[in-house]
Amino acid sequence: MEPFIRSDQYNFIKAQTKILINGHSTVNDRDVLNALKSLAIEKVVNLFSDISEEQMQLLNPIMKVEDKENAQEFLLKLKPYVIPFKEITDKTIKKLFPKAKKLKVPSLEDIDLKETSYLGWTDKGSNKKYIIANFDNKLIGLQGTIKSTSQTGICALCNAHEETAMFISRTKGSRKDTFTKRGNYICQDSQKCNQNIITLDKLNDFILRLNG
Numbered sequence: 001m002e003p004f005i006r007s008d009q010y011n012f013i014k015a016q017t018k019i020l021i022n023g024h025s026t027v028n029d030r031d032v033l034n035a036l037k038s039l040a041i042e043k044v045v046n047l048f049s050d051i052s053e054e055q056m057q058l059l060n061p062i063m064k065v066e067d068k069e070n071a072q073e074f075l076l077k078l079k080p081y082v083i084p085f086k087e088i089t090d091k092t093i094k095k096l097f098p099k100a101k102k103l104k105v106p107s108l109e110d111i112d113l114k115e116t117s118y119l120g121w122t123d124k125g126s127n128k129k130y131i132i133a134n135f136d137n138k139l140i141g142l143q144g145t146i147k148s149t150s151q152t153g154i155c156a157l158c159n160a161h162e163e164t165a166m167f168i169s170r171t172k173g174s175r176k177d178t179f180t181k182r183g184n185y186i187c188q189d190s191q192k193c194n195q196n197i198i199t200l201d202k203l204n205d206f207i208l209r210l211n212g
Contacts, residue, residue, distance in 0.1 A: 001054050003083045007117045009047045010075075010082045012198040016040045016062065017071035024066040037063045055081075084113035086139065088132060096132060096141030103130065117197045118157070120190030122146055129167055129186075135207050142210055144169035148188065156184040157203050158196035163188045169210050182210060 005013075023036045044059055045051060051059075058081065065071050088105045097103055106121045118133040129146035132139055144167045153164040164185040184206060187193035197203065 001058070001081065003081045004048070004055060005078060005082045006200070007082060007085065007115055007194065008197045008200050010078065010115070011195065012047060013044050013059075013062065013078065014071075014075060015198055016044060017065045017074065020062070020065045021067055021071060040065075079114060082114040085116040085119065086134070087113065088119060092132075092139065096139060097130065097143060100128075100130075100143070111191065116194050117200060117203060118190070118194065120186075120193070129165075131190075133203060133207060135204065140207060140211075142169065142207065144210075149185070153185050155187045155193055155196070156206050157186050158193045159202050160187075160193075160196035162192060162196070184209075 017040075020036060020040055023033055027033055027036075040062055041060065044062060045056070048055065058078065061074050061077070065074055087108065090104060093100075093103055093105050100123075103123060105119070111119075118131055120129065120131045122129050127145055127147075129144055131142040133142070134140075147166040147168070149165055151164065152161055154160070155162055155164055156167075165188045166183050167186045168181055168183045170181055186206075187196070
């Protein structure tokens with residue numbers, strides 16, 4: 001069976017296992033627990049528009065998750081079917097960011113590409129943040145200046161409460177040779193941000209706003 005689960009969907013499923021663990025640790029009513037299980041599998045199945053019987057068999061064991069050990073075993077069996085983020089080369093970087101002559105992609109050794117919805121890193125020399133995401137089935141590059149706020153807030157990409165920084169991008173205006181600056185608070189730590197993403201809606205909105 002081919003990989004069919006996106007990173008954000010995997011994170012969503014992981015979040016559902018946490019809800020089930022919490023339910024089993026705090027609730028004794030069997031009917032309530034059965035309702036939690038039914039809701040969990042329903043939400044997980046609804047992530048996929050055209051699910052096969054084989055895929056369904058892989059996801060069904062979420063109904064048996066009661067503790068961290070069950071959850072870990074279930075998630076480990078799902079991991080081989082998560083679609084990894086495409087590996088990025090220097091050639092890709094040059095194509096996506098043609099004006100950034102000496103920019104290099106950071107080491108991917110410490111990044112789990114199966115838990116990555118976008119790649120983001122900061123060039124400390126220029127104080128710029130670079131983001132590579134998959135949008136409409138093609139890679140897209142976004143860049144902007146980054147200003148640390150030393151505060152926590154809601155990230156525009158993952159919608160979670162984390163340490164954020166102000167990302168300011170410059171986009172072409174409606175008139176020739178004009179530009180518009182747009183700012184968004186995003187996670188300072190892109191890897192943590194990726195772990196928080198349970199839907200691509202915010203990330204896609206962010207891309208549309210910057211390219212609109």
